[in-house]
Amino acid sequence: xxxxxxxxxxxxxxxxxxxxxxxxxxxxxxxxxxxxxxxxxxxxxxxxxxxxxxxxxxxxxxxxxxxxxxxxxxxxxxxxxxxxxxxxxxxxxxxxxxxxxxxxxxxxxxxxxxxxxxxxxxxxxxxxxxxxxxxxxxxxxxxxxxxxxxxxxxxxxxxxxxxxxxxxxxxxxxxxxxxxxxxxxxxxxxxxxxxxxxxxxxxxxxxxxxxxxxxxxxxxxxxxxxxxxxxxxxxxxxxxxxxxxxxxxxxxxxxxxxxxxxxxxxxxxxxxxxxxxxxxxxxxxxxxxxxxxxxxxxxxxxxxxxxxxxxxxxxxxxxxxxxxxxxxxxxxxxxxxxxxxxxxxxxxxxxxxxxxxxxxxxxxxxxxxxxxxxxxxxxxxxxxxxxxxxxxxxxxxxxxxxxxxxxxxxxxxxxxxxxxxxx
Amino acid sequence: xxxxxxxxxxxxxxxxxxxxxxxxxxxxxxxxxxxxxxxxxxxxxxxxxxxxxxxxxxxxxxxxxxxxxxxxxxxxxxxxxxxxxxxxxxxxxxxxxxxxxxxxxxxxxxxxxxxxxxxxxxxxxxxxxxxxxxxxxxxxxxxxxxxxxxxxxxxxxxxxxxxxxxxxxxxxxxxxxxxxxxxxxxxxxxxxxxxxxxxxxxxxxxxxxxxxxxxxxxxxxxxxxxxxxxxxxxxxxxxxxxxxxxxxxxxxxxxxxxxxxxxxxxxxxxxxxxxxxxxxxxxxxxxxxxxxxxxxxxxxxxxxxxxxxxxxxxxxxxxxxxxxxxxxxxxxxxxxxxxxxxxxxxxxxxxxxxxxxxxxxxxxxxxxxxxxxxxxxxxxxxxxxxxxxxxxxxxxxxxxxxxxxxxxxxxxxxxxxxxxxxx
Numbered sequence: 001x002x003x004x005x006x007x008x009x010x011x012x013x014x015x016x017x018x019x020x021x022x023x024x025x026x027x028x029x030x031x032x033x034x035x036x037x038x039x040x041x042x043x044x045x046x047x048x049x050x051x052x053x054x055x056x057x058x059x060x061x062x063x064x065x066x067x068x069x070x071x072x073x074x075x076x077x078x079x080x081x082x083x084x085x086x087x088x089x090x091x092x093x094x095x096x097x098x099x100x101x102x103x104x105x106x107x108x109x110x111x112x113x114x115x116x117x118x119x120x121x122x123x124x125x126x127x128x129x130x131x132x133x134x135x136x137x138x139x140x141x142x143x144x145x146x147x148x149x150x151x152x153x154x155x156x157x158x159x160x161x162x163x164x165x166x167x168x169x170x171x172x173x174x175x176x177x178x179x180x181x182x183x184x185x186x187x188x189x190x191x192x193x194x195x196x197x198x199x200x201x202x203x204x205x206x207x208x209x210x211x212x213x214x215x216x217x218x219x220x221x222x223x224x225x226x227x228x229x230x231x232x233x234x235x236x237x238x239x240x241x242x243x244x245x246x247x248x249x250x251x252x253x254x255x256x257x258x259x260x261x262x263x264x265x266x267x268x269x270x271x272x273x274x275x276x277x278x279x280x281x282x283x284x285x286x287x288x289x290x291x292x293x294x295x296x297x298x299x300x301x302x303x304x305x306x307x308x309x310x311x312x313x314x315x316x317x318x319x320x321x322x323x324x325x326x327x328x329x330x331x332x333x334x335x336x337x338x339x340x341x342x343x344x345x346x347x348x349x350x351x352x353x354x355x356x357x358x359x360x361x362x363x364x365x366x367x368x369x370x371x372x373x374x375x376x377x378x379x380x381x382x383x384x385x386x387x388x389x390x391x392x393x394x395x396x397x398x399x400x401x402x403x404x405x406x407x408x409x410x411x412x413x414x415x416x417x418x419x420x421x422x423x
Numbered sequence: 424x425x426x427x428x429x430x431x432x433x434x435x436x437x438x439x440x441x442x443x444x445x446x447x448x449x450x451x452x453x454x455x456x457x458x459x460x461x462x463x464x465x466x467x468x469x470x471x472x473x474x475x476x477x478x479x480x481x482x483x484x485x486x487x488x489x490x491x492x493x494x495x496x497x498x499x500x501x502x503x504x505x506x507x508x509x510x511x512x513x514x515x516x517x518x519x520x521x522x523x524x525x526x527x528x529x530x531x532x533x534x535x536x537x538x539x540x541x542x543x544x545x546x547x548x549x550x551x552x553x554x555x556x557x558x559x560x561x562x563x564x565x566x567x568x569x570x571x572x573x574x575x576x577x578x579x580x581x582x583x584x585x586x587x588x589x590x591x592x593x594x595x596x597x598x599x600x601x602x603x604x605x606x607x608x609x610x611x612x613x614x615x616x617x618x619x620x621x622x623x624x625x626x627x628x629x630x631x632x633x634x635x636x637x638x639x640x641x642x643x644x645x646x647x648x649x650x651x652x653x654x655x656x657x658x659x660x661x662x663x664x665x666x667x668x669x670x671x672x673x674x675x676x677x678x679x680x681x682x683x684x685x686x687x688x689x690x691x692x693x694x695x696x697x698x699x700x701x702x703x704x705x706x707x708x709x710x711x712x713x714x715x716x717x718x719x720x721x722x723x724x725x726x727x728x729x730x731x732x733x734x735x736x737x738x739x740x741x742x743x744x745x746x747x748x749x750x751x752x753x754x755x756x757x758x759x760x761x762x763x764x765x766x767x768x769x770x771x772x773x774x775x776x777x778x779x780x781x782x783x784x785x786x787x788x789x790x791x792x793x794x795x796x797x798x799x800x801x802x803x804x805x806x807x808x809x810x811x812x813x814x815x816x817x818x819x820x821x822x823x824x825x826x827x828x829x830x831x832x833x834x835x836x837x838x839x840x841x842x843x844x845x846x
Contacts (some may be wrong), residue, residue: 017706021706025563060830137544137554137729139735140444140448140728140730266689268693283724284550284724285714287712287714288711289709289711290711292707292710292712295705296706297705297706298706298708301707301708305560306560307563312746316741316742318739334519
């Protein structure tokens with residue numbers, strides 16, 4: 001294997017893990033580490049603080065460095081730093097899903113121009129081998145569908161809500177106390193993190209650029225303990241699913257939202273902070289890849305894996321890994337959520353009057369919505385009833401119109417939640 | 424991608440699938456296909472029968488052919504055919520797990536000498552990406568454990584026994600009628616097929632040659648409907664598990680046998696003919712890769728994936744994929760089953776006399792075996808009772824000695840089954 005000299009940008013939890021893992025490989029030498037605060041105490045044995053710099057451009061301009069590993073996160077100033085590294089002919093290994101989702105196509109074009117490669121196994125699903133397998137051993141496949149749990153924080157919260165009947169707020173608080181969720185949890189709980197990963201994964205799976213702004217996104221903040229209970233009674237778990245699929249007309253449907261997942265489905269069985277990706281392709285069929293989606297060690301496995309592959313390839317060729325070069329010229333034609341077809345779970349609070357269920361049925365029928373299951377369990381103390389409906393495959397815009405019409409009826413007090421269903 | 428000319432050896436179900444999949448790639452041309460019976464009717468559209476030969480050496484000696492794909496199976500005469508191909512500087516892609524397990528190390532040495540590579544993603548777990556990921560993106564890991572369901576036939580049979588309370592014989596018959604099991608099922612049901620795959624997987628995971636003859640192997644033919652019922656009552660499913668692990672002293676424990684798998688474990692949830700591999704490594708943690716382990720299409724995905732990677736690499740280098748070159752000089756020190764430590768499930772038929780349970784407890788204690796769970800449910804019509812014991816971690820040789828001692832006691836009529844347990 002070729003010896004490689006590395007500059008590391010970012011030295012938080014993940015960066016420290018990468019440093020520790022790479023130290024054990026004789027052919028890898030870390031020349032410099034860019035950090036925010038050069039004086040911060042680091043809990044690493046025998047650490048040479050001379051490695052540190054607070055100027056990342058010392059790394060990107062260092063002619064000795066072959067590869068820049070970026071685990072700093074954020075789009076700015078990281079984009080400019082990596083641009084500079086690429087112009088200086090450094091190969092890039094990055095875990096930065098947000099950067100790739102928002103400005104990846106600029107970076108890949110620049111990398112192509114400069115004859116360097118960008119590897120990013122760690123950007124999607126931490127330690128799970130997915131990016132390189134799709135580009136190599138699975139490359140004979142036409143991938144038509146991705147359904148994945150790509151965010152550990154939200155899966156942890158939903159697991160606790162399901163296991164212990166907790167409210168969203170209580171489960172979030174517990175996740176924050178245990179370090180699974182950040183103080184400002186927006187990026188996770190509103191689905192941004194999963195959407196970035198899905199954009200990256202969809203691009204390489206479907207061979208089209210994905211516009212991150214056109215990914216429909218819904219987080220888990222509106223899921224109630226009651227939703228989870230009703231879903232369970234009907235044989236489902238609620239998971240935040242990142243979904244990407246190629247439709248028959250070639251258009252692409254990419255979105256992140258909570259779904260009821262039938263409890264027999266393997267994705268329903270993925271608990272706590274674990275990630276899992278189901279890929280459907282021809283000829284391979286369904287694959288489900290499961291593992292730790294975050295954390296210093298799993299992420300380091302992917303960063304170091306990319307680096308060792310590069311070192312091995314550079315031993316025999318100046319143009320390593322042609323299959324990993326991203327070269328998508330066209331944007332996917334992404335459809336709007338209103339044009340998608342789904343089965344739905346609708347939770348409705350109705351007044352305890354005769355005819356509420358009749359009204360729901362009539363409105364659904366009028367909007368081409370077939371009801372599969374309907375459940376009402378008794379009457380609440382305030383003389384209302386919760387009615388839960390599961391529909392057959394229906395068009396989202398029809399569902400939205402039906403819900404509007406229901407809300408205009410006096411008998412319907414509230415639409416508690418509308419969730420999509422995966423069987 | 425480089426254009427590659429291919430010779431295909433074997434044209435049964437898998438060979439036909441590979442042919443169909445490869446036809447869609449412009450850079451791949453199949454020049455010749457070696458079959459047993461050149462006159463057999465083939466159900467393929469627009470098929471040019473001039474491609475067929477019944478002499479595989481026409482392929483191995485054809486100077487135009489770059490790559491030989493072998494999906495014929497068997498050790499003889501396949502070994503000699505592939506040897507000839509390698510000597511003629513053909514790269515090899517094979518799905519032949521038995522050949523690799525029994526004579527792989529000779530082939531790999533010869534390939535190294537002749538500067539060609541052998542790829543075999545399809546030999547283990549059909550369409551699941553596992554061989555190339557271990558050699559590339561996971562290569563920074565020290566893999567310490569494999570626990571896998573590698574044989575679809577036995578998993579199908581065990582699933583039916585569990586779901587429908589069927590006997591082994593009835594479930595086997597159903598599997599044969601549906602084409603999941605062969606007329607002579609020995610290779611599957613006695614664990615040979617899983618052992619070959621495990622040998623291949625262990626070699627690349629632990630970087631040591633594995634002696635297939637030293638793999639302890641037990642099939643599923645002795646599993647009864649009663650075992651499955653008792654296991655279920657105790658919270659377990661029974662699966663045929665291929666297990667490989669590196670012990671603390673560096674010795675290697677490799678074996679195939681049925682195990683009780685705790686129902687919360689993801690491997691317990693893998694049903695029907697699906698395969699699943701759990702890998703434990705540092706730094707990646709636990710990975711579980713699940714998919715279709717056999718069949719023409721999944722297998723073709725892996726064969727074609729190997730071929731496309733090769734084509735991509737040969738575009739830029741004469742020495743493609745250095746990481747995939749197998750180069751293990753040392754044999755693993757494989758331990759005997761008697762020296763392994765396991766938790767055990769023991770099913771015992773005792774006579775309905777006072778003291779049977781006391782005797783079991785006493786004998787276990789004498790042999791350093793701690794009992795975790797003991798269950799007896801009533802008395803049989805013939806005045807016997809089935810007693811089921813689950814032990815704490817114990818040494819296999821202690822268990823075997825304890826069972827011998829129990830059998831000498833008049834109160835113990837029969838040891839119905841001894842199975843190992845995975846929690």
